[in-house]
Amino acid sequence: xxxxxxxxxxxxxxxxxxxxxxAGADIAWTPDxxxxxxxxxxRIAFTTDATVANRLMVxxxxxxxxxxxxxxCPVAQIATRSYEYYWGRDVGCFWTANFANYWEGPLPxxxxxxxxxxxxxxxxxxxxxxxxxGYTIRYQLWQDPVAL
Amino acid sequence: MINHPRQLTRPHYVREANGPVGAxxxxVWTPPxxxxxxxxxxAVTxxxxxxxxxxxxxxxxGGAAAEDFNLQVPTIQAxxxxxxxxxxxxxxxxxxxxxxxxxxxxxxxxLLFAFPTQLRSEIISLNALDxxxxWTIRYRLWQDPVIL
Numbered sequence: 253x254x255x256x257x258x259x260x261x262x263x264x265x266x267x268x269x270x271x272x273x274x275a276g277a278d279i280a281w282t283p284d285x286x287x288x289x290x291x292x293x294x295r296i297a298f299t300t301d302a303t304v305a306n307r308l309m310v311x312x313x314x315x316x317x318x319x320x321x322x323x324x325c326p327v328a329q330i331a332t333r334s335y336e337y338y339w340g341r342d343v344g345c346f347w348t349a350n351f352a353n354y355w356e357g358p359l360p361x362x363x364x365x366x367x368x369x370x371x372x373x374x375x376x377x378x379x380x381x382x383x384x385x386g387y388t389i390r391y392q393l394w395q396d397p398v399a400l
Numbered sequence: 401m402i403n404h405p406r407q408l409t410r411p412h413y414v415r416e417a418n419g420p421v422g423a424x425x426x427x428v429w430t431p432p433x434x435x436x437x438x439x440x441x442x443a444v445t446x447x448x449x450x451x452x453x454x455x456x457x458x459x460x461x462g463g464a465a466a467e468d469f470n471l472q473v474p475t476i477q478a479x480x481x482x483x484x485x486x487x488x489x490x491x492x493x494x495x496x497x498x499x500x501x502x503x504x505x506x507x508x509x510x511l512l513f514a515f516p517t518q519l520r521s522e523i524i525s526l527n528a529l530d531x532x533x534x535w536t537i538r539y540r541l542w543q544d545p546v547i548l
Binding site: 314319320323324342359361362363364 | 484540
């Protein structure tokens, strides 16, 4: 697959906020057809049920079945916790353990992806009662020219 | 060798998914003739045979017998394990030791290379029964103008 940025218009800056997913579900977001996106930020709020197991939050960019790029949080989320995860460009990895459970980590820059590739999560040890309670993405969007 | 970017086309964005590689072999990739590439991401999944010395993952950009730049992972991979290695821009280096073994590292920015320079793995203590399950690259590609 080869993208041709010279044929793309200038990028739009887009924000999309999403509410709670069904229990036990991972994120699976796909850019619109004939668009190319580069993430600027990603926020995920995730609550675990009472099952004793370490969850690992793992966002992934790639086609279905291929993890072209994964950027996991290196800190585990244990049972019955609500964590907020944030990724942005040129952000280091850090963790606020004292007051609330925020984790921040870096997004890769320059990584364009396009339909039908996905931004998704592959949460390790996700349980049936766990829930992503919301997520927000900001991204640059390039649209292919449409022949009218 | 001197590259002349002013003569190049604007970059294309390319994704290539490869693998598995034959047991005991490293991967070797060379850009097409008359192109210049800059890596945006590199992903390698590597499984070690249940025996032998601890392995060390590293990838190299350089000529067939030269290591111009070394993407060395500072941690080892023990026997009988599958690790996922990801390199991207501006993401620092970190390691998830919990449950699953992800390692993230930073790609050098602005490092264009061209045929016949290679991207390849040079896994330390590679065993004859080890397998690179898959490797995926995303890169920006500039093509030399072709005189017709």
